Amino acid sequence: MSQVNVGLCGLGTVGTGVVKLLQNHAEEIKHKVGSEINIKKILVHDIDKKRDVSIDREWLTNDPEELVNNPEVDIIIEVMGGIEDTNVLLEKAISNKKHIVTANKDLMAVHGQKLLRLAKENQCDILYDASVAGGIPIIRSLTEGLASDRIQKIMGIVNGTTNYILTKMTDDELAFEPVLKEAQELGFAEADPTSDVDGLDAARKMTLLANLAFKMEIGLDDVEVSGIRTISQEDITFATSLGYTIKLIGIASIHNGKAEVTVEPTLLPKDHPLALVKNEFNAVYVYGEAVGETMFYGPGAGSMPTATAVVSDLMDVVKNTRLGITGNEYVTPQYEKQLKENDEKYMQYFIRMEVDDTAGTFQKITNVFTDENVSFAKILQLPSDKEKMAEIVMVTHKISKQQLLNSRENLKDLDVVNRIISYYRVDGED
Ligand code: NAP
Ligand code: HSE
Numbered sequence: 001m002s003q004v005n006v007g008l009c010g011l012g013t014v015g016t017g018v019v020k021l022l023q024n025h026a027e028e029i030k031h032k033v034g035s036e037i038n039i040k041k042i043l044v045h046d047i048d049k050k051r052d053v054s055i056d057r058e059w060l061t062n063d064p065e066e067l068v069n070n071p072e073v074d075i076i077i078e079v080m081g082g083i084e085d086t087n088v089l090l091e092k093a094i095s096n097k098k099h100i101v102t103a104n105k106d107l108m109a110v111h112g113q114k115l116l117r118l119a120k121e122n123q124c125d126i127l128y129d130a131s132v133a134g135g136i137p138i139i140r141s142l143t144e145g146l147a148s149d150r151i152q153k154i155m156g157i158v159n160g161t162t163n164y165i166l167t168k169m170t171d172d173e174l175a176f177e178p179v180l181k182e183a184q185e186l187g188f189a190e191a192d193p194t195s196d197v198d199g200l201d202a203a204r205k206m207t208l209l210a211n212l213a214f215k216m217e218i219g220l221d222d223v224e225v226s227g228i229r230t231i232s233q234e235d236i237t238f239a240t241s242l243g244y245t246i247k248l249i250g251i252a253s254i255h256n257g258k259a260e261v262t263v264e265p266t267l268l269p270k271d272h273p274l275a276l277v278k279n280e281f282n283a284v285y286v287y288g289e290a291v292g293e294t295m296f297y298g299p300g301a302g303s304m305p306t307a308t309a310v311v312s313d314l315m316d317v318v319k320n321t322r323l324g325i326t327g328n329e330y331v332t333p334q335y336e337k338q339l340k341e342n343d344e345k346y347m348q349y350f351i352r353m354e355v356d357d358t359a360g361t362f363q364k365i366t367n368v369f370t371d372e373n374v375s376f377a378k379i380l381q382l383p384s385d386k387e388k389m390a391e392i393v394m395v396t397h398k399i400s401k402q403q404l405l406n407s408r409e410n411l412k413d414l415d416v417v418n419r420i421i422s423y424y425r426v427d428g429e430d
Contacts, residue, residue, distance in 0.1 A: 001074075004033075004318050005040040007067030007098070009089070010080030011051060011060075013187050014103050014130070015042070017307030018077060019053045029311070033318040041067050043080065068093040075317055077310060078102040079130075081191075087111045094118050094126070099326060101313040103130035103306055106195075109204035109220050113211075116331040123327035125320055127313035132205040133158050133282040135305025136298040137312070142212045142286070143330070149288035151213035153253040155427070158205040160280035160300040161189040161196035162228050162248040167278045170236050170245060176229070188280050188301035198227035199248065199263040206250035209284075210261045214254050215334035222339055224262045231265055235422050238352060238393050239267050242378055245275035249427065260340040265424050267350050267395075272428040342401040348377065348426035349396045349404050353411065354418040357383070357390040361416040365392070368410045372403045377429075389418060395426055 006022075008015055022029065022037055030036050042059045043066075067073055068089055076093045078086060083106050090100055090107075100119065102108065108115070108128050119126040129139040133156070142151065157163050161183045168179040180197065183189040195201045203223040210218045228248050239246050244267035252261045268275040273295055277283040282300025287293055299305035320326045355361050369376070378395040396404075404423070411417050 001035045001318070001322060004035045004037050004321075005072050005074050006037060006314070007041045007043070007070060007073040007076045008039055009043040009064070009067060009076060009078045009086075011042050011044050011053075011055075012079070013303045014079040014306045014310065016051070016053045017303035018079060018310050019055060021304065021307045021311045023054070025311075029315060033315045034322065035318050037314065037318065040073050041070060043067055064089050068096060068098065073098060074321070075099045075101065075314060077314060078104055078107075079310065081106065083107050083110055087115070090115060091118060094122050094124050097122055097124060099124045099317045099321070100126040101310055101317060102126070102128050103310055104128070105131035105201070105204045105208060109207045112208065113217060113331070116329060120327050120329065120331050125317045125326045125329065127316060127329075128208070129313050130306050130309035132208050133284055133296070133298070134160070134300040134302060135308050136282055136284065136296045136300065137309065138209065138284050138296050139212065140312075141296060142209065146286065146288055146291060146294070149290045151254075151286060151288050153251070153287040154206075154209050154213055154284060155249060155251050155274065156206070156209070156284035157247055157274055157277050157282050158250050158284065158300065159196055159199075159202040159248060160282060161193060162199075162202070163277065163282070164188070164280045165197070166228060166231070166246060166248065169231070169233065170240070171278075173233065183280070186280070187303070197229055199225040202248060202250045202263040206252055206261050206263055209250075210252035210259060211333075213252060213286075214259050215330075216259065216337045217333045218259060218261055218337060222261060222337070224264070226264045228265055230422065232422070235352065235424070238380065239350065240270075242350075242380060242393065242395060243270055244268060244350070244426065245270045245272075246424065247274060247277075249274065249425075251427070255340070255344070257335065258338045258340045258344060260345055262425075267424050267426045268428045274428070342405065345401040346398045347401070348398055348429065349423055350393065350426050351396070351408075351423045352391065352393045352421045354384055354386070354389055354421055355392055356416040356418070357388050358416070361390075364414055364416050365411065368414065369396075369407055371410070372399075372407045374399050374403055374407055391421070
């Protein structure tokens with residue numbers, strides 16, 4: 001193949017980066033893959049929009065058929081987003097024997113397994129490294145560099161927007177809303193940032209990583225998700241005074257063949273490697289049975305970092321095509337899905353509550369925890385703004401989620417507990 005023709009769906013933040021990279025690194029790319037890569041068509045909404053990159057106007061179209069049914073197009077790069085319509089479009093492209101490169105985690109988390117199977121049936125590649133952690137080659141690392149190992153735990157900051165917000169709230173004591181607006185202006189928040197702040201974007205990415213790491217079909221519904229909206233400046237202050245930093249952490253772990261995938265605000269010791277990841281940066285820690293600890297760090301979003309992953313996938317497709325080995329990605333899960341129950345999920349917890357500032361309060365509270373066999377690593381009490389009230393923060397030793405839920409229910413029944421203000425997972429202390 002002296003020439004490869006690409007149909008590019010989308011010319012926004014990522015699509016523009018892809019075009020720039022293909023133009024600016026054309027010689028190096030050709031040298032590495034042995035073919036010239038041409039853009040044949042670009043699908044956009046608005047053909048007349050001013051573009052931030054030099055393109056031939058003839059390439060632009062708003063008719064998807066000009067890409068997916070075009071016999072001259074070999075590979076589709078999908079960087080336009082969307083789930084259902086985009087799925088239909090890619091199914092059609094694959095049925096027409098076109099290889100796919102996508103950055104679309106929303107699509108892959110929902111329809112990825114089906115698309116992978118269809119691609120295999122048609123001997124096509126579908127590569128999606130850019131869909132998790134932008135410029136960090138984490139999917140590539142799990143499928144290639146760490147392929148020989150058994151992955152036991154993945155723990156990551158995989159959403160740049162929430163990491164940016166939490167960094168600004170912690171380091172500069174800024175409020176949530178204006179920082180979110182800033183993240184949108186900087187281009188890493190989703191068009192609808194709900195999926196960022198409520199943890200769904202991170203959950204989609206963790207689903208993709210868990211599937212690859214544990215070789216079982218874990219769906220989005222199997223992920224326990226909570227976002228960062230409820231984190232207050234007071235939570236951050238208490239966490240800081242106990243030596244922690246709050247981050248939105250995705251965790252996928254497996255023990256005795258049973259998996260658990262969560263995305264939730266998590267307190268990490270302030271010198272933990274993930275606690276030191278600031279602003280929109282992403283980082284993924286992977287623990288493998290043989291390799292031990294590895295950590296991947298870099299830009300999780302943005303035009304050029306994400307384009308780097310997209311174009312590297314594109315180059316792999318070109319190489320696979322030349323070698324005649326397309327459509328060989330792993331698609332069949334090796335194991336039946338098994339998920340941990342609440343009494344099999346062990347972690348530390350930070351619990352903050354408002355209580356009566358009277359004699360005997362502490363004893364009543366500790367009795368509840370003693371009944372559930374819960375012991376504490378740290379306890380802090382401070383006066384509350386409210387008269388005759390105090391605030392207590394407790395950090396437990398490792399307990400099961402069931403122990404936490406039982407204790408929480410029983411605390412609600414205590415007359416001395418006015419309210420449980422917040423509770424968060426604590427990780428990284430062992
Ligand atoms: P974006 O800036 O909003 O660009 C989307 C592009 O797709 C635009 O060019 C738009 O056309 C075109 N488009 C969208 N829907 C279309 C439709 N139905 N028909 C024709 N054209 C359509 O999006 P983005 O930030 O580049 O993100 C693209 C994908 O990459 C998403 O799946 C996203 O989740 C993923 N991703 C993004 C980042 C990031 O840093 N931005 C990082 C990793 C992954 P017009 O230009 O005419 O409006
Ligand atoms: N909105 C996403 C983030 C973009 O903030 O990480 C990259 O997937």
